[in-house]
Amino acid sequence: MSIAAKQEAAGLDVEKALHMYRGMVAIRAFEERANDLYTRALMPGLAHLYIGEEAIAVGVCEALRPDDYITSTHRGHGHCLAKGAVPNLMFAELLGKEAGYCKGKGGSMHIADPATGNLGANAIVGGGSTLATGAAYASKMLGQDRVAVCFFGEGALGQGVLYESMNLAQLWTLPVLYVCENNMYCEYTHYSETTAGDIPSRATAFGLASETVDGQDVRAVHAAASKMVERARRGDGPGFLLMNTYRFRGHHVGDIARDYYRSKQEEQRWMADRDPIAIFGGWLVSEGLADKGALDRLEKEVAAEMDAAVEFAKNAPYPDAQRVDEDVYA
Amino acid sequence: MPDTAIHPERSRGTAVREISYADAIREALAEEMRRDPTVFVIGEDVAEAGTPFKVVKGLVEEFGKTRVVDTPISEAGFTGLAVGAAMAGMRPVVDIMFGDFMTLIMDQVVNQAAKIHYMSGGKWKVPMVIRATMGATRRSAAQHSQSLHAWPSHIPGLKVAIPSTPYDAKGLLKAAIRDDNPVVVFEDKISYAKVKGPVPDEDYVIPLGVADIKREGSDISIVATSSMVQVALGAATMLEEIGIDAEVVDPRTTWPLDEKTLIESVKKTSRCIVVDEGYFRYGVTGEIASVIAEGAFYDLDGPVRRLGARHVPIPFAPPLEDATVPNERDVVALARQMCNK
């Protein structure tokens, strides 16, 4: 069977699959450029790269509607892009430019975008948990069927508000999904040193539906998220997804020497065997749903789009200092 | 602004009811909930119990348990939930039973609610109200007696109201609920039942950031907040007997702060005492005194003086507790000294 025939046989799912592939490639390309901007001292501050974890944001957001909500974290560029944000306004925000999503007032860790349901990245570990739960509460009170997804790193498992939120969500049957991205390191500490007992039990103790997922496999992520999102949308209550993953780079762009907390061999193993883009690309090709040439072309297209977005941001002006007092009050 | 706009009870011919501070708050909530279906009350024991102070008693009968929502003992959780709900189209009114529990909600208030509008470049709004209590002398000891209104006043993005009368409590709370920003309203526990006053039947709001002259005078300005307004008014009556004519100015909100009215009062009287129930150090009295010192320096006879809660955890034993909070005698003694009488 030709690729076209196979795609046709697979129906709509192919379109979705290619959309997810493109989404992951876009996040990686975005993050590589963010790193480059930092390295060349063109970006103020720091950024926390999502490279290695792309399948989670993409697989989950593919299960959401544009009007569904997300909350994100300090490692938030991936969630933001996957929910539909455009890279030029994101880069502009990263560079502190007036054209950025938040007029340069938020920066990398605070990109928010009501138009795509993004309640905001949050630089307080666990900070999104109450906000997502509250958005789900509003959705229910207003008789809408919007779902809220709270992305958080396993570091947030140490925060009490996460459990207060899950308790409230289950008590009030709220349409919210808690997505724990366990990349195994809270900054420079292995999660086994910070996390007692079993992670999913923390959610099931409150009665949440829970599933543990290979976070490097976008198909598994998407399947699990779709189930949980549909369940929440039907009114059957909140869910918890534990995504096992790994960040390929440092905690932030400046975290270069990492030997003291994890080995090069460990990093290399993950990058060689567990790269979510390679895994999914390989699957698409082996199933005959795409050929290598098409995927390469897609990558080039994305690269060109990201380069243009970086140029846009570099050329955009800074906000006028006069604007510092604006937007404190609505 | 014409006097009758913020004082309809002072307008000619209007017969006005007298109700308690607690009743005024309940009326404000009920009227706003009737007016706007997105307004809801959330907190511990707010439904059938109507809070331990019975302030919201009766609301659940009219609005049901979906709009008068009992929560677990999770102050951070439900306050943060209210922040998210406010972003997504609701107007929550959060009930924090004791203002001392501000400690438990500070991250939700300071790092989330207060900053979301700014951090998002003005894109998200957080229209919510936090009602918390303040005030000592209920023999409730150190963790149920504090007046922590200086804390949110310190934070850009928040507004803070501290009403002293039923009229102000109702009008400020209604304004807070209609405001598109997070507003913290501190209610004095003692005033709930003890302070009664005129409140008109018709709908009114008091704009946030407009001080009120509670008593006009020419010799000394006493800038007083919340519970201390009654203290200042009592002191003013005593001072009148010895020939000192005190003006009592109530800022009504610590932020926005009506600096102009405070400064003008002191320019007229040339003396000023600031009295507030919060801790004395790094607090509301310090801020207001500096605003007045900067704005009325050349009209002042001497330094602005301050009275606030003693710098100790609020003690339990009645004589100890009473010694922590400024009273009428303290105000009178200081005023006499400043006026040389």
Ligand SMILES: Cc1ncc(C[n+]2csc(CCOP(=O)(O)OP(=O)(O)O)c2C)c(N)n1
């Ligand atoms: C409340 C809070 N404490 C500490 C920090 C500093 N901090 C930033 S990221 C981080 C580690 C977070 O780990 P995790 O949640 O697993 O996310 P990851 O960085 O691995 O994606 C810490 C401790 C913070 N931002 N917020």
